[in-house]
Amino acid sequence: MSSERVLEVEGLTCGYGQRAVLRDVSFEVGEGEFVGVIGPNGSGKTTLLRAVTKVLEPSDGRMLLYGKDIRGIKLVDLARRVAVVSQNPEGGFGMTVEEFVLLGRVPHRRKFQFLETKHDEYAAERAMALTGTLQLKRRYLRELSGGERQLAFIAKALCQEPELLLLDEPTAHLDIAHQIRVLDLLKRLNRGDRLTVIAVLHDLNLAGEYCDRLLLLKDGRVHKTGLPEEVLTPRVIGEVYGTNVVVGRSPVSSKPYVFPVPEGI
Ligand SMILES: Nc1ncnc2c1ncn2[C@@H]1O[C@H](COP(=O)(O)OP(=O)(O)O)[C@@H](O)[C@H]1O
Ligand SMILES: [Mg+2]
Incomplete structure (x- = not known):
């Protein structure tokens, strides 16, 4: 794990x-x-994710963001660092997509500042360019497909210029090309800009392919955390999902790949 701890739960x-939905959950995420x-x-x-963003108040335990208890961090200050x-x-x-993406700048505004700064415009253009939504900027969100809208939501989060990005099933309802596009982008920002990413992912194979480390929850507790090859094993998946799987390796990346075993085979 890298030196600085971004999040300690x-x-x-x-x-x-x-x-209580989550019970005695502990983990750390490094920069x-x-x-x-x-x-x-x-x-x-x-x-x-709701607890980390202060939408829900924990009944017990504590969370530190860059070493500071999040209870003492104002929402606007949280939004400057976490999207x-x-x-x-x-x-x-x-x-429009552009108006919506620019909302990402709101936490960075000074009091009584109503106009966008040059930097706000730069951040919005960059976020739209990265997500491939620049050509959609004058279109209304209601006119977009589900995949395009998801990219616009990611663009707004990037326009916020966060240090920590949280995503809740960002690839749900996307076709395979859009799934890969979104995850490739997150990986590029993670590697290039050292953006720390915590993503809830439904698809175990995408999670294993893209993530450095996995946190596996079962009934509100941490069942296992570790490298994809430590977490995505037939035994662990059987314990948590109650299903029978075979785990192989991707011929391209050697990452673990989970194959379902249908009944009767
Ligand atoms: N707003 C809510 N009010 C009451 N219970 C909720 C609410 N949201 C989620 N839950 C319950 O909390 C549990 C965990 O939900 P959730 O965190 O959404 O799970 P996941 O994202 O892993 O599918 C579920 O039993 C769900 O019914
Ligand atoms: Mg959920």
Whole structure:
């Protein structure tokens, strides 16, 4: 793990009302890491991202962002360093892509500053260029396909110029070309700009292919964390998903690949 710790989660317990969804969750993410959060439906992946972004208040445990307790960090200061692409993001439908992407600059505005600065415009252009949405900039969000809209949401997050990017199933509902495009972009930013990435990923093979490390949740607890080859084993997948799989290797990258075993074979 690299030297600086971006995020330290210690004994986090968090849920909705009286019901704890996450229980005693602990993990660390170092600067420049690309961490994948995986686990069955309802295992608490989205809840974990909500806790890190202060949408939910933990009932126990603590979280440190760059060594500082996030309870003491104001939301606007958090948004200067951390950007989020939510699962099924909504809103912005009446805006053009460019207007929407520029919203990413709001946390960086000074009080009573209403006009975009040159840097705001630069950041928006760069974010749209990186995500391939520049040619869509005058189109309305409501007129875009699901894949194009997802790219616009990622562009807004990049326009925020975060140090830590959180994404909740950014490739869900995308075709394979869009999936690879999004993950290649995240990898390039992670490697080139040392952007720290934590992505909830549904697809175990994409998670194994792109992530340095995986955090596997089961029923709101960390079941296993480690390198993709340590986490994506038939035994661990059987324990967590209750399903029978065979794990091979990608002939290209040698990363683990999970093959389902249909009943009766
Ligand atoms: N807003 C909410 N209110 C109450 N319970 C919720 C809410 N959101 C999620 N849950 C519950 O929390 C558990 C974990 O959900 P979630 O974090 O969304 O899982 P995942 O993202 O891994 O599919 C589920 O049992 C879900 O029903
Ligand atoms: Mg979820």
